[in-house]
Amino acid sequence: MMPGHIVRFAVAIVAFAILARLPVGLDQAFQFDAALALIWGFGILSLVLLTGYAGQVSLCQATFAGVAAYGAGMTVSSMHGGYLLGIVIGVVFATILGVIVGLPALRLHGITLAIVTLGIALVFDRYVFQDHIFDWFTGGTGGWQVTSADLLGIKVDSSQHLLAAYDVLLALFCLVSVLMVNLHQSGAGRRLRAIRDSEVAASTMGVNLTRYKLLAFAMSAGIAGLGGSFYPLIAGSVSPQPFWVFTSLQLAAIGVLMGVRYVPAAALGGLFMAVVPDVLTRYGHGTFMNRFNYDISFDWFQIAVGVLLILQLILLPDGVWGDMRAKLLHARGAAQRKPAREAPA
Amino acid sequence: MSTFLAYTIIGLSLGGIFALAALGIVLIYRVTGVLNFAHGAMGMFSTFVAWQIFYGWPHPGLAPWAVTAEAITVGLLFAMVLGLVLEFAVFRWVRNRPQIVKAVITIGVLLTLQSTASLIWKNNQYHLPIYIAPQDWTRQVAGVPIGANYVVIVAVALGLAFGLAAFLRYTAFGRAMRAVSDNPTSASLWGVRVDTVGAVSWMLGSLIAAVAGILITPFINFDTTSLTLLIVDSLAAALIGGLVSLPLTVLGGFMLGLLETYPTIWIQSLGFPRLIALLVILAVLIVRSPRGLPGVAK
Numbered sequence: 001m002m003p004g005h006i007v008r009f010a011v012a013i014v015a016f017a018i019l020a021r022l023p024v025g026l027d028q029a030f031q032f033d034a035a036l037a038l039i040w041g042f043g044i045l046s047l048v049l050l051t052g053y054a055g056q057v058s059l060c061q062a063t064f065a066g067v068a069a070y071g072a073g074m075t076v077s078s079m080h081g082g083y084l085l086g087i088v089i090g091v092v093f094a095t096i097l098g099v100i101v102g103l104p105a106l107r108l109h110g111i112t113l114a115i116v117t118l119g120i121a122l123v124f125d126r127y128v129f130q131d132h133i134f135d136w137f138t139g140g141t142g143g144w145q146v147t148s149a150d151l152l153g154i155k156v157d158s159s160q161h162l163l164a165a166y167d168v169l170l171a172l173f174c175l176v177s178v179l180m181v182n183l184h185q186s187g188a189g190r191r192l193r194a195i196r197d198s199e200v201a202a203s204t205m206g207v208n209l210t211r212y213k214l215l216a217f218a219m220s221a222g223i224a225g226l227g228g229s230f231y232p233l234i235a236g237s238v239s240p241q242p243f244w245v246f247t248s249l250q251l252a253a254i255g256v257l258m259g260v261r262y263v264p265a266a267a268l269g270g271l272f273m274a275v276v277p278d279v280l281t282r283y284g285h286g287t288f289m290n291r292f293n294y295d296i297s298f299d300w301f302q303i304a305v306g307v308l309l310i311l312q313l314i315l316l317p318d319g320v321w322g323d324m325r326a327k328l329l330h331a332r333g334a335a336q337r338k339p340a341r342e343a344p345a
Numbered sequence: 346m347s348t349f350l351a352y353t354i355i356g357l358s359l360g361g362i363f364a365l366a367a368l369g370i371v372l373i374y375r376v377t378g379v380l381n382f383a384h385g386a387m388g389m390f391s392t393f394v395a396w397q398i399f400y401g402w403p404h405p406g407l408a409p410w411a412v413t414a415e416a417i418t419v420g421l422l423f424a425m426v427l428g429l430v431l432e433f434a435v436f437r438w439v440r441n442r443p444q445i446v447k448a449v450i451t452i453g454v455l456l457t458l459q460s461t462a463s464l465i466w467k468n469n470q471y472h473l474p475i476y477i478a479p480q481d482w483t484r485q486v487a488g489v490p491i492g493a494n495y496v497v498i499v500a501v502a503l504g505l506a507f508g509l510a511a512f513l514r515y516t517a518f519g520r521a522m523r524a525v526s527d528n529p530t531s532a533s534l535w536g537v538r539v540d541t542v543g544a545v546s547w548m549l550g551s552l553i554a555a556v557a558g559i560l561i562t563p564f565i566n567f568d569t570t571s572l573t574l575l576i577v578d579s580l581a582a583a584l585i586g587g588l589v590s591l592p593l594t595v596l597g598g599f600m601l602g603l604l605e606t607y608p609t610i611w612i613q614s615l616g617f618p619r620l621i622a623l624l625v626i627l628a629v630l631i632v633r634s635p636r637g638l639p640g641v642a643k
């Protein structure tokens with residue numbers, strides 16, 4: 001093991017230890033938010049791989065999560081499999097869909113790929129998740145109900161044992177995050193980044209475009225699916241609405257907003273996406289200083305996402321995390337230079 | 346046979362809407378290089394402004410046709426202002442950024458407009474459509490009644506398409522717009538005001554989107570999301586025209602309208618037409634050229 005690997009695993013374990021304590025003692029709704037934050041965190045993490053590393057645009061990441069959620073729900077409710085099997089099947093379904101979406105992406109990039117993936121998100125939202133032809137997969141109008149499950153001996157359900165689900169999700173999230181950073185440093189990561197910078201140059205240098213583009217889509221869909229497959233478990237049921245086309249657009253928007261090239265931005269984005277709407281609907285109405293009535297509804301969240309995205313793309317092209325990181329690195333560099341009295345470069 | 350004819354009429358009017366919406370997308374894309382994912386949302390917002398005037402405001406002593414005219418006028422004026430505001434507040438600042446960055450910004454615009462509208466007009470509420478033409482007017486053609494609204498849509502779509510083509514071809518400003526769409530730098534060297542041309546194309550594009558939005562209200566489940574998501578069908582029509590050609594775009598719009606309507610004779614499904622739109626998008630993108638579209642820079 002390289003020293004870098006050890007440091008990364010140590011950081012991940014410390015992060016897990018701290019974050020696992022965070023929602024303890026909060027009420028059930030906030031524990032749900034914490035778990036949901038990780039599910040959307042996986043969604044943005046998948047975008048970091050696909051867009052940040054490999055430079056492929058996608059507006060259908062919530063679709064991958066949704067397919068995995070329905071796959072897991074179907075396995076547990078209709079085939080009476082264990083939840084672990086449900087997660088595996090969900091991830092497999094999402095990965096297969098990822099490869100299918102990756103096929104047209106072999107010939108497309110940029111805005112045309114954005115159009116295709118938006119179309120896919122809309123087809124799944126309006127057709128696959130809602131049409132009666134697919135009732136075997138979606139469980140009909142009511143969706144699948146999942147009351148409780150056993151994950152490797154850990155009892156998990158959507159009411160009393162939400163924290164267990166959160167802990168499992170968090171452990172997986174930390175693990176996948178470390179693997180993502182390792183991927184970034186590896187040979188495969190360098191090839192993906194070469195594709196991002198220039199497909200022509202990458203293929204001239206001997207990068208197999210077909211293999212690595214499909215690999216990026218498959219891994220990305222698998223990561224989004226890993227988060228999504230936990231959704232029925234923490235919500236108790238699965239319905240089309242959480243995975244509709246606007247969630248995909250929000251994932252893309254928040255991913256870019258937070259900094260789509262950086263793994264920690266995914267955690268930040270997931271937290272933002274899960275907690276802010278709930279806080280708004282809970283505390284967004286009342287009276288300020290006994291005089292001004294205010295009523296900030298859920299809709300303000302998406303307005304904020306849109307406006308912040310526009311401002312960020314004009315002012316901070318590298319995203320919130322990217323900008324913070326650059327400032328920190330700059331400050332550290334300045335602090336290191338000072339004692340040596342070097343002229344600033 | 347009469348079923349077929351009836352569906353043809355529905356398909357043509359739906360196609361007229363797609364053609365209109367796609368025209369606006371192509372216009373903005375060619376002149377400013379922005380692929381506008383918020384086009385449906387812009388049309389939706391202006392349509393709801395017109396709807397608010399039509400149903401929400403008191404109209405003492407006005408004839409019904411005058412109320413319609415007032416609502417449409419205010420809606421279209423609002424659309425032009427919206428286009429201008431977006432150009433000045435957002436897109437002027439990102440003129441030289443990569444195409445995909447500009448496209449992602451339009452997603453921000455889409456999300457903002459969509460949730461502002463759902464904040465004001467509520468998302469799940471049933472909205473009455475705006476009728477342009479009298480509801481009771483029908484003509485029998487080969488045993489099939491044709492409502493006035495269908496005729497109006499097809500006429501407006503074709504009229505606007507030809508009008509826009511004539512404007513681009515025969516007026517000085519239209520020539521300036523074509524010059525900017527070919528090459529902004531050389532156009533500015535020839536004294537064309539690129540900023541003005543960009544602002545006008547945003548205004549015109551937004552106006553056309555609003556026309557499409559107002560015309561479609563009698564035919565769809567009229568709420569904030571369905572109009573916003575019309576963007577996928579409009580993009581499909583625009584892609585048939587290669588994002589550059591106006592005549593092919595209009596043709597593509599009508600074709601897509603028919604393609605989406607005929608299967609509903611056998612398949613009763615709200616979502617199935619979206620699948621057809623996606624298949625059309627894929628077919629166009631994969632058949633047209635190995636590296637995507639000719640007009641699409643990387």
